[in-house]
Amino acid sequence: MDPLYYGIALVVSVLAAGYLITRWRVPASHPARGEILLRIRTWCWIIAFFVPILVTPQPLPSVLLAIVSFMAFKEYITLTPNRQQDRWAFLWAYVAIPLQYFWVVQAWYGMFIIFIPVYLFLLLPTRLVLSGHPKGFLNSTSTLHWGLVTTVFSLSHMAYLLVLPDYIEGNRSITGASLLFLLVFLTQMNDVAQFVWGKTLGKRKILPLVSPNKTWEGFLGGAVTTLLVSLLLTPLFTPLDLPRAALVGLEIGIFGFIGDVVMSAVKRDIGVKDTGTLLPGHGGILDRLDSLTFTAPLYFHTLYYFYY
Amino acid sequence: MYALCRWLFVTLLAWPLVLLWLGLTVRHRQRLPRQGPAILIANHNSHLDLLVLLTLLPLSRIPQIRPVAAADYFFRNRVLRFIAVWFLGLIPVVRGKTPRRDRSDPVTTNETLGESVDPLAGCRQALAKGEIIILFPEGTRGEPDVLSRLKPGLWHLLKNQPEIPVIPIYLTGLGKSMPKGEWIPIPFFVDAYVGRPLPYDNDKALYLQTLEECFAVLATKGATRLRRTSPTDER
Numbered sequence: 036m037d038p039l040y041y042g043i044a045l046v047v048s049v050l051a052a053g054y055l056i057t058r059w060r061v062p063a064s065h066p067a068r069g070e071i072l073l074r075i076r077t078w079c080w081i082i083a084f085f086v087p088i089l090v091t092p093q094p095l096p097s098v099l100l101a102i103v104s105f106m107a108f109k110e111y112i113t114l115t116p117n118r119q120q121d122r123w124a125f126l127w128a129y130v131a132i133p134l135q136y137f138w139v140v141q142a143w144y145g146m147f148i149i150f151i152p153v154y155l156f157l158l159l160p161t162r163l164v165l166s167g168h169p170k171g172f173l174n175s176t177s178t179l180h181w182g183l184v185t186t187v188f189s190l191s192h193m194a195y196l197l198v199l200p201d202y203i204e205g206n207r208s209i210t211g212a213s214l215l216f217l218l219v220f221l222t223q224m225n226d227v228a229q230f231v232w233g234k235t236l237g238k239r240k241i242l243p244l245v246s247p248n249k250t251w252e253g254f255l256g257g258a259v260t261t262l263l264v265s266l267l268l269t270p271l272f273t274p275l276d277l278p279r280a281a282l283v284g285l286e287i288g289i290f291g292f293i294g295d296v297v298m299s300a301v302k303r304d305i306g307v308k309d310t311g312t313l314l315p316g317h318g319g320i321l322d323r324l325d326s327l328t329f330t331a332p333l334y335f336h337t338l339y340y341f342y343y
Numbered sequence: 344m345y346a347l348c349r350w351l352f353v354t355l356l357a358w359p360l361v362l363l364w365l366g367l368t369v370r371h372r373q374r375l376p377r378q379g380p381a382i383l384i385a386n387h388n389s390h391l392d393l394l395v396l397l398t399l400l401p402l403s404r405i406p407q408i409r410p411v412a413a414a415d416y417f418f419r420n421r422v423l424r425f426i427a428v429w430f431l432g433l434i435p436v437v438r439g440k441t442p443r444r445d446r447s448d449p450v451t452t453n454e455t456l457g458e459s460v461d462p463l464a465g466c467r468q469a470l471a472k473g474e475i476i477i478l479f480p481e482g483t484r485g486e487p488d489v490l491s492r493l494k495p496g497l498w499h500l501l502k503n504q505p506e507i508p509v510i511p512i513y514l515t516g517l518g519k520s521m522p523k524g525e526w527i528p529i530p531f532f533v534d535a536y537v538g539r540p541l542p543y544d545n546d547k548a549l550y551l552q553t554l555e556e557c558f559a560v561l562a563t564k565g566a567t568r569l570r571r572t573s574p575t576d577e578r
Contacts, residue, residue: 105530109366113532119487119522125529311532312368 038271039213042220043086050078073316081314081323085219089212093198094140100194101136103320107186108132110311110319114302115182120166121175127162128183131155135191142198151188156180186321189328192335193218199343202274209274214338217272221284222330225261225291232256246299249292258288274342286333294329298322345429346406352430353405357394364530365520367395370565371537374510375399379407380470382509384497384541386558387479388487388518391528393431395514395535396477406432409469410477413438434465436496438482463500470500470507480554487518490558497554498547505543511554512537513561536565 054075061068088096112125131151138147160176196218197211233253241251265284269275275283298321302310311319361367375383385392393410400408414435417427427433461467469476478497485491501507516533538561544550 106366109530109532113516117519119519122519122525122529126527129530313366 037210037213039089039210039216042213042216042272043089046082046220050075050082070316077314077316088197089216096197097136097140097194100190101132103324104132104136104187104190105129106313106320107190107324108182110313110321111182111186112179114305114307114310115178116174116305117178118168118171118175120168121163121179123166124159124162124175124179127158128155128179131183132187135187136194139191139194139198144195147191147195151183155183159183185328186324189332190324192331193327196335196338199338202342204274209272213272217268218287218331218334219327221261221265221268221287222291222326224264225257225287226295226326228260229253229257229292229295232260242296245303246296249296249299254292258285258292261288261291273338275338279337279341283334283337286337287330290329290333291326294326297329298325345432348429349405349408349432350402353397353402357397360528361391361395361398361533364528365391365516366530366532367398367535368532369399369535369537372399374537374539376475376508376510378404379473379475380504380507381475382470382497382500382507383475383477383512384480384509384554385477385512385514386490386562387481387484388514389484389521389523391517391521391533392479392484392514393477395517395533396512399512399535399537400475404475407472407474408432408477409434409474411436411466411479413483434469434476436465437462463496466500467503470504484518484523487522488515488562490555490562493551493554495547495551498550501543508540509543510537510540511557511561513558513565515562515565534565536561 054072057068057071057075061071084099088099108128112128117125135147135150138150159179163172163175163179193215196215199211199214201211202209229249230253233248233250233256236252236256237248237250239251240247241249241254262281262284265287266277266280269280269283270277273280273283298310302308309318310321313320314323317323383396385396396410397405397408409432412427412431412433412435414437417431417433418424418435427435466476466478478500480493480497481491482494482496483491497509501509513536514533515536516531519529520531520533521528538557541554541557544553
């Protein structure tokens, strides 16, 4: 049987166990109890949204992931300061979202990989300059393009994993869905592991001005945990062998952290705590996707370089 | 038929546009009135403001929700008038008929009002029927997220019936999404912050000042909700 279903079952049972333990074993007076229950409940909603992405045929998974990009991009431009006259450029950027995922459904790799980095890179400043306001132009172009690359181009690599051809090796066949499952599982597990290691052992601050609660102990403990889990799971879910599984584990451990602190730096620059209110207990959708914006393209290209 | 049109408008236009295309966060929804008569007031930056306010209230109440709008804008031709009456349930108010007030001397304006038709008659009727009216005291759509001077119509309306609750609502982000003069809403997350009922005051100037301060407080509360970066809050 496809390891994907074992993976989903594992995640669901871990969540259920976490919920029940917090519910029955943690005293009601504990200060973090309500927060943890709220976070787990939101995790359930996230999984309810994510499972159809893994198990349904195209184009539904791409449509659902396009909605994720739409929400993330919307959250980003709601946060960032912008000028009244930029609104038409925003509209063009929004139109790019369904197009980017349309290339994915077509499995048109050439277009998928250059559409935003090349065409939108040229089109957005074109539209911005036509509105004729040079003051704040550089801010507008760079803010808009960084947001589009992060929330749409990077995240759409998750969708492209699903349209990669099945990898057949002897009597086992590896689908895009199990590639995507492993990416999201390792990235989110890395977030949780870094948080837990930091909470229990954290002493030395790693980037105090960017994210005061992040520590060296949290970062290294999380990265090593992710490396070990990757050695165990990557050979099962992907065609990668053991040395390359180690590479994937390190990539996700290190760059999951970087994606997280990059979004923290953005939030701190703007002066907000969370990117939004969409996910109760977590903050905004970008607070949950921050690590994936870095790990998704890295993981995709590691696989693509070696096997596809 | 009228109720059906109002429901169709809210379910087919207001809900999808506000909840899916934009994305709305409401603070203190429980402060909204369960039934009329009541007056909802809000800052006004966009046509979308009205759609947001319509999504705040339960569907069963929609036919009894009556937005107040400028007669010269929404009733200027037959198509608009049809939409305004059947789909929005607008109450027309004639604006600008009274002589422009002299800002430096607010005391003399009451006498210059004249004894002609009461421009607020429609509002009074609706309140007498127990409906909830929606009023934008700024009178028109101003600059995004900047409060214009408030008009005294609300005070005149309350003068004879000060017991009617007035609930202030502060909306943010809609002026960015679709400002005056634009017709395509750009997706942005928007916020609605519902305040506590505003107490009536016999002194018009004082009442309007309280109202203005109330909006200013709601604006900062709405803004600080997300903008907290003290180290202890960090996840």
